[in-house]
Amino acid sequence: MFEISLSEPNLRGNEIKYVTQAIESQWVSITGPFVGQFQNVVEDYVKADNAIPMQNATSALHMALIINEIGEDHEVIAPTLTFIASVNCIKYVNATPIFMDCDRYGSMDAKKLRHFCQTQCTLTDKGLINNKTGKHIKAVVVTHVFGNMADMESIVDIAKEFKLVLIEDSAQALGTYYTDGKLKGQYAGTFGDCGVYSYNSNKIITCGSGGTLVVKDKDKADKVMYLSAQAKDDGLRYKHNNVGYNYMMNNIQAAVGIAQMEQLESFIKTKENNYNLYKELLKDVKGITLLPFSDNCRPNYWFFSILVDEEQYGMSREELMNKLSERKIQTRPVWGLVHKQKPYENCQTFEITQAEKYADTLLNIPCGSTLTEEQVKKVVDTIKELAK
Ligand SMILES: Cc1ncc(COP(=O)(O)O)c(C=O)c1O
Known part of the structure; x- marks a missing residue:
């Protein structure tokens, strides 16, 4: 339907070859050899142990x-500007989210996070207590939005100081790493107690569907392997001492994933070139600002965003999106803020202002690794034309 889509999967490498091998070998389940290989490839790439394929x-x-034993007695600090899965997991364990604002790059505002912990909570031997509810705030979930690096230099320290389990939702940020500063060389998803990557079809690499859970602590990693494969205490006689889940990646997904990992750096390079081209071509367009990626890091350039200033550009974000759609160019407004979604509308929030602005003005523009320079030029020419 669209001539230029937002982001398409890019499956032009060894995907068919490896999937064929998986099928011909009859290994299609979670015990197939590609699963372990995929784990090794991801661990080597992000320089972490225990990157479990999910x-x-x-x-x-x-x-x-x-595995961090978060439950109904707990509260968890979470971003409001994120895909809702970052927050639904809190509900799955019957804990309660508290919503935090974002910074100018879209990830959690570390200054506000610290301010909240200092002014709205009390640090006790038991952990951080929310003054408003008297409940234990046990964790913080941080999303690396659009492939940026959230401010981990601050957030790692805040989590330590306030005794918070740190969970990084790096679903969008596989490949993002610090190039400078005290965390130089370290990858998004490897700072926290746990980090997560996604391989669904619009991510930087895809397995169709798939994910990774990076776990710092080896015992907890073992627990993930046990619980995610139905908690089999005796696999032969089917003895189960715990309630398990069917959450492991299978061999066909892993076969696709290995082929995708071979191409990851080239995908990032293409996206970086396209981002820089957009930057050059959009620089004089009044009322349109291309959002920068965060400093001190090599982002994976996953999603590109523009901010539409209605007064200066002469059209709102919604109008621009609709006009581009009429010209068969796909764009997408940023997610609806999570604290305004029905299941979360009564939850506590803290000084949310920046996220509100982005919710009204941010538009994601075509950015996939299959996007050509000509297509970038066409998108920008159309944006310019519409401004007239
Ligand atoms: C920030 C974030 N978290 C979690 C997810 C969920 O990923 P999956 O589709 O692999 O379950 C996504 C996917 O879109 C995401 O963008």
Whole structure:
């Protein structure tokens, strides 16, 4: 339907070859050899241990909350500007989210996070207590939005100081790493107690559906392997001492994933070139600002965003989106803020202002790794033309 889509999967490498091998070998389940290989490839790439292949990022997030023993007695600080799966996992374990604002790059505002912990909570031997509810705030979930690096230099310290389990939703940020500063060389998804990557069809790499759960602590990682494969205490006689889940990645997903990992750096390079081209071509367009990626890091350039200033550009974000759609160019407004979604509308929030602005003005523009320079030029020419 669209001539230029927002982001398409890019499956032009060894995907068919490896999937064929998986099928011909008859290994299609979670015990197939590609699963372990995929784990090794991801661990080597992000320089972390225990990068467990999962069914998808949603199940990985759920497992992250379970193994950190977060439950109904707990509250969890979460972003409002994120895809809703970052927050639903909190509900899955019957805990309660508290919503935090974003910074100018779209990820959690570390200054506000610290301010909240300092002014709205009391640090006790038991942990951080919310002054308003008297409940234990046990964790913080941080999303690396659009492939940016959230401010981990601050957030890692805040989590430590306030005794918070740190869960990184890096679903969108596989490949993003610090190039400078005290965390130089470290990848998004490897700072926290747990980190998550997604491989659904619009992500930087895809397995169709798939995810990784990076777990710092080896015992907790073992628990993920046990619980995610139906908690078999005796696999032969089917003895189960715990309630398990069917959350592991299978061999066909992993076969696709290995082929995708071979191409990841080239995908990032193409996206970086396209981002820089947009930057050059959009620089003089009044009322349109291309959102920068965060400093001190090599982002994976997953999603590109523009901010539409209605007064200066002469058209609102919604109108621009609709006009581009009429010209067969696909764009998408940023997600609806999670604290305004029905299941969360009564939850506590803290000084949300920046996210509100982005909710009204931010538009994601075509950015896939299959996008050509000509297509970038066409998108920009159309944006310019519409401004007249
Ligand atoms: C920030 C974020 N978290 C979680 C998810 C869920 O990923 P999955 O589709 O692999 O379950 C996504 C996917 O879109 C995401 O963008």
